Amino acid sequence: MNKQENNTPELSLRSQGWFGKKGKDGFIYRAWMKNQGIPDHEFKGKPVIGICNTWSEFTPCNAHFRELAESVKHGIYEAGGFPVEFPVMSLGETLIKPTAMLYRNLASMDVEESIRANPMDAVVLLCGCDKTTPSLVMGACSVNIPTIVVSGGPMLTGKYKGHDIGTSDVWRFNEAYKTGQMSADEFREAEACMGRSRGHCAVMGTASTMACMVEALGLSLPGNAAIPASDSRRKVLAHYSGMRIVEMVKENLRLSDILTREAFENAIKVNAAIGGSTNAVIHLLAMAGRIGVELDLNDFDVHSRGVPLLANLQPSGAFFMEDFYYAGGLPALMKEMGDLLHPAITVNGRPITENAQEFENYNKEIIGDLEKPINPLAGxxxxxxxxxxxxxxxxxxxxxxxxxxxxxxxxxxxxxxxxxxxxxxxxxxxxxxxxxxxxxxxxxxxxxxxxxxxxxxxxxxxxxxxxxxxxxxxxxxxxxxxxxxxxxxxxxxxxxxxxxxxxxxxxxxxxxxxxxxxxxxxxxxxxxxxxxxxxxxFESRGYVHLYQHHVTQSHLGADLDFLKGGSGSSVTRDSH
Missing domain, CATH: 3.50.30.80 (IlvD/EDD C-terminal domain-like)
Structure with a gap:
C-alpha cells in the first residue's frame, strides 16, 4: 500500500529520517521495529507520535498510566498516526528520597534526549505526580516539536468519619496525632480513607496546580486539569488528545508557538486565581528558561496583583478537585477571569479565551467571580x-x-x-x-x-x-x-x-x-x-555532584545552568 492509497498527505516528517531511508540503515530501523508485529505500511509516511509515559508503581499517582496510554493510542490511530510508547524516569513525590525535586532536572534530561534521539514527529506527555509535569515539559521544550500534555487527574475526594478529606488534612491529622487527639489506629484508618482511588492529590496541591498550569499555558485540551483520574471522561480526553496531536504535526504547531510571554503571564494569573502552589514559581521559571521566554521572579508578583482567589479549594479554601470539575473546571474559572487573560493560542489552534467561553460555572460557592471572589487576597x-x-x-x-x-x-x-x-x-x-x-x-x-x-x-x-x-x-x-x-x-x-x-x-x-x-x-x-x-x-560523585555544582538558585528556576535554552530536534550525529 503506498502513501496515496493510505490517504496520508505528503508531510515533511522527522521520522522519515529513520523509516524512510533506503539501504542498510532503513532495513535496520524498520526490521527491528517489525519484530513487534508492526506492518510495513505504518512506516510509509505516517506521523510517528511518541507517548512519553511516566508510569511507575513507585509513583502511585501515575500507576494508571498504562491504561491512559492506550486511550491516547486509540486516538492517534484514528487520526492516521503511528503511536510509539516509551518510558522515562518517573518521579513519585511520596517515596523518592531525599526529594523528587533533586531529580526533576535529571528526568528532564531523560525526556529531552529520548525525544531528540528517536524517530518521532510529535510527542504526548503523560504527566501526573508533582515533578513529572515540569520535568516532561522542560525536556520537550528543549527539543521543540509538536507536543500535547495529558494529565493523569486527581483522586476522588477522601471520606473519613462522615467528612471529606484530602492531602492537606495530613498536616492536621499529624498535629492531632502528636497532641493525642487522634489515636494510632485512627491515624492508620485515615490513610485508606484518603487514598481511595487512582490519581494524584485531591486538593490544589502541586500536582493539580501544575495540571492547571499546563492547561493555562495552552499545552492541553480544555478541561484537562480537573477531570478525576477514575472518571471515564479522563480516557475520552486522552483519546481526543491522541487525535489532536496528529493534526498538530500537519500544522507544525510547536511548543514555541504556544509558550509565548503572554501564555506565561496567563499561567501566573491563573495560579493566583486557583490559589496554586508556590512550587509553580520554580517550575514556570525553569520552563520559560528552556523555551527562551524572558520571565523573572518579579513577574509573579506583578501579574498576581489584582487577581483575587476564585477557586474555593483546599488548602486555601474548603473544597476538592473533584468538586472543581463538577463546578465547571479550569475553563469555567478562566471564563470568570474575563479580560485578565490574553487570547494566547493553545494546542487546539484556538485562543484560550475562546475555549473558555464554551464552559459554564455551575457552582459559585466553588468558583467565584471577580465581583464576589472567594478571597480578595491571592497569588x-x-x-x-x-x-x-x-x-x-x-x-x-x-x-x-x-x-x-x-x-x-x-x-x-x-x-x-x-x-x-x-x-x-x-x-x-x-x-x-x-x-x-x-x-x-x-x-x-x-x-x-x-x-x-x-x-x-x-x-x-x-x-x-x-x-x-x-x-x-x-x-x-x-x-x-x-x-x-x-x-x-x-x-x-x-x-x-x-x-x-x-x-x-x-x-x-x-x-x-x-x-x-x-x-x-x-x-x-x-x-x-x-x-x-x-x-x-558537596557530593563528590554522580548526578548529585553534577547537580550541586550546576544548579541555579531558586529565583532562576533551580534548573541546571547548562540546560537553559534548547537543543533543537536535530540528532547529535545522523550516521552509523
Whole structure:
C-alpha cells in the first residue's frame, strides 16, 4: 500500500529520517521495529507520535498510566498516526528520597534526549505526580516539536468519619496525632480513607496546580486539569488528545508557538486565581528558561496583583478537585477571569479565551467571580530585603492575615536534622511570637530543595492551641500545605546567602504588604559573621555532584545552568 492509497498527505516528517531511508540503515530501523508485529505500511509516511509515559508503581499517582496510554493510542490511530510508547524516569513525590525535586532536572534530561534521539514527529506527555509535569515539559521544550500534555487527574475526594478529606488534612491529622487527639489506629484508618482511588492529590496541591498550569499555558485540551483520574471522561480526553496531536504535526504547531510571554503571564494569573502552589514559581521559571521566554521572579508578583482567589479549594479554601470539575473546571474559572487573560493560542489552534467561553460555572460557592471572589487576597507575593536579596515567596491566601506583618525573635535550626532533634524539646526557647528559621534546605544545601519549609510547630505550642507561626527557609513546601510560610529564600544559606548568617535571638521583620523581609542586624555585624562562615562541602560523585555544582538558585528556576535554552530536534550525529 503506498502513501496515496493510505490517504496520508505528503508531510515533511522527522521520522522519515529513520523509516524512510533506503539501504542498510532503513532495513535496520524498520526490521527491528517489525519484530513487534508492526506492518510495513505504518512506516510509509505516517506521523510517528511518541507517548512519553511516566508510569511507575513507585509513583502511585501515575500507576494508571498504562491504561491512559492506550486511550491516547486509540486516538492517534484514528487520526492516521503511528503511536510509539516509551518510558522515562518517573518521579513519585511520596517515596523518592531525599526529594523528587533533586531529580526533576535529571528526568528532564531523560525526556529531552529520548525525544531528540528517536524517530518521532510529535510527542504526548503523560504527566501526573508533582515533578513529572515540569520535568516532561522542560525536556520537550528543549527539543521543540509538536507536543500535547495529558494529565493523569486527581483522586476522588477522601471520606473519613462522615467528612471529606484530602492531602492537606495530613498536616492536621499529624498535629492531632502528636497532641493525642487522634489515636494510632485512627491515624492508620485515615490513610485508606484518603487514598481511595487512582490519581494524584485531591486538593490544589502541586500536582493539580501544575495540571492547571499546563492547561493555562495552552499545552492541553480544555478541561484537562480537573477531570478525576477514575472518571471515564479522563480516557475520552486522552483519546481526543491522541487525535489532536496528529493534526498538530500537519500544522507544525510547536511548543514555541504556544509558550509565548503572554501564555506565561496567563499561567501566573491563573495560579493566583486557583490559589496554586508556590512550587509553580520554580517550575514556570525553569520552563520559560528552556523555551527562551524572558520571565523573572518579579513577574509573579506583578501579574498576581489584582487577581483575587476564585477557586474555593483546599488548602486555601474548603473544597476538592473533584468538586472543581463538577463546578465547571479550569475553563469555567478562566471564563470568570474575563479580560485578565490574553487570547494566547493553545494546542487546539484556538485562543484560550475562546475555549473558555464554551464552559459554564455551575457552582459559585466553588468558583467565584471577580465581583464576589472567594478571597480578595491571592497569588504569590515576592518579598525582598537583606534576608532575601534575590527574593523569597509567600502564598498569601494560605497564610494567617494577622501574621502578614510581623516582627519576631528568630529560633534557628541549622538543618533539617537539627530541626527534628530539637523542635519538640520542652527546653526549646520559643513562643508563638517567634519566627522559625530553617537553613540548608535549598537547591545546593539539602541538596534538592525539599518540601520542609512548612515546619510543624513545637508540640508544646500546639498543646497551647497555637495554629500558625511565621516560618522562613530556603526550601519549598508541599502545595497541599498552608500557613504563614516564607519560602525559596535566595541566595540560599549554602550559597552564602544572609539566611546562613541568622543566629538565635536575632529579630526579623516580615511585611507582606510592603514586600519586605529584613534581618535586624547591622551590616558591620553581618560582615563579621560572613567572614567566619564556612561553605559546605558537596557530593563528590554522580548526578548529585553534577547537580550541586550546576544548579541555579531558586529565583532562576533551580534548573541546571547548562540546560537553559534548547537543543533543537536535530540528532547529535545522523550516521552509523
Amino acid at each position: 504569590i507575593v515576592v518579598v525582598k530585603g537583606n534576608l532575601a536579596e534575590n527574593g523569597a515567596v509567600i502564598k498569601a491566601s494560605a497564610a494567617s492575615p494577622e501574621l502578614l506583618k510581623h516582627r519576631g525573635r528568630a529560633v534557628v535550626f541549622e538543618n533539617i536534622e537539627d530541626y527534628h532533634a530539637r523542635v519538640d524539646d520542652p527546653a526549646l526557647n520559643i513562643d508563638e511570637t517567634c519566627i522559625m528559621v530553617l537553613k540548608s534546605v535549598g537547591p545546593k544545601g539539602y541538596p534538592g530543595m525539599p518540601e520542609v519549609g512548612n515546619m510543624a510547630l513545637p508540640v508544646k505550642l500546639l498543646e497551647k492551641g497555637v495554629k500558625d507561626m511565621v516560618r522562613i527557609s530556603d526550601g519549598r513546601m508541599s502545595g497541599t500545605g498552608f500557613g504563614t510560610v516564607v519560602l525559596h529564600v535566595s541566595p540560599e544559606s549554602a550559597a552564602g546567602g544572609t539566611l546562613g548568617l541568622v543566629q538565635d535571638g536575632d529579630f526579623i521583620e516580615l511585611d507582606v504588604e510592603n514586600r519586605s523581609l529584613n534581618l535586624e542586624v547591622s551590616d558591620e555585624e553581618l560582615a563579621k559573621r560572613r567572614a567566619a562562615w564556612e561553605a559546605p562541602t
